Amino acid sequence: xxxxxxxxxxxxxxxxxxxxxxxxxxxxxxxxxxxxxxxxxxxxxxxxxxxxxxxxxxxxxxxxxxxxxxxxxxxxxxxxxxxxxxxxxxxxxxxxxxxxxxxxxxxxxxxxxxxxxxxxxxxxxxxxxxxxxxxxxxxxxxxxxxxxxxxxxxxxxxxxxxxxxxxxxxxxxxxxxxxxxxxxxxxxxxxxxxx
Numbered sequence: 001x002x003x004x005x006x007x008x009x010x011x012x013x014x015x016x017x018x019x020x021x022x023x024x025x026x027x028x029x030x031x032x033x034x035x036x037x038x039x040x041x042x043x044x045x046x047x048x049x050x051x052x053x054x055x056x057x058x059x060x061x062x063x064x065x066x067x068x069x070x071x072x073x074x075x076x077x078x079x080x081x082x083x084x085x086x087x088x089x090x091x092x093x094x095x096x097x098x099x100x101x102x103x104x105x106x107x108x109x110x111x112x113x114x115x116x117x118x119x120x121x122x123x124x125x126x127x128x129x130x131x132x133x134x135x136x137x138x139x140x141x142x143x144x145x146x147x148x149x150x151x152x153x154x155x156x157x158x159x160x161x162x163x164x165x166x167x168x169x170x171x172x173x174x175x176x177x178x179x180x181x182x183x184x185x186x187x188x189x190x191x192x193x194x195x
Contacts, residue, residue: 001079004049005042007072009033012065013057023051026070034074038176040153043078044104077104079148079179084188089142092126099144099181106178109146113182115189129189136193143191146181153177 011033017025027048034045055069079085087099087107096114099107111120117130127138138144156176183189 001077001083001085002046003043003076003078004073005039005076006052007034007074008069009072010067010069012067014065022054022068026051026054026068026072030070030072030074038153039076040155040176043076044177046075046077046103049073049075078151081148081150083148084145085148085181086143086145086191089138089140089144091140092120092138094120097127097138097144099146104179106175107146107181108178109144109181109183113149113180113184115184129193136190138190144183145188145191146183147185147188148179149182150180151177152180 009030011026011029013022013025013029017028020028030048030051035047037045039045049072051070051072053071057066057068059066085101087101089097090100090105091098094111096108096110098105099109101107111118114127115129115131118127119130120126121128121137124137126140129136129138154174154176156174187194
């Protein structure tokens, strides 16, 4: 689920951070720049793990801060295919279920990845798995175990207005990183089903 990725960047230490230890100031700057950001084809950056190398800093003409080249390792959320994860049902629709892991919300379990016998209940607004004459409802905020089927990166920068947005109708923006899950295998689905 989490991997360490080696990154290299040139970061600045502003005068207000001169009182901090150099490594602490750089870790704070790395976390400000990268934490909770998606790097294309890498994953969702969580937190700096450690700093591997710090080059000598330099001050450019007419600037008051120090620029430093840093090599560091970042903790990144990027689950592998068929990894089993645990989340909570955030919403349901006819197309599938949206799942949240608390820190990551762009997880979709499409209708075709549900157990055989599943159907969307219009009245309740949730999915139901009909198994051996039992109706097992997939209620909102219930813990759910799922398998990762696919991960998708979408280059969203820089965002440019589409023709529809210029005309006043807004289109839903796609997330830069999303997961597709499945609960069609035995042992997957709501935790209450298997207790």
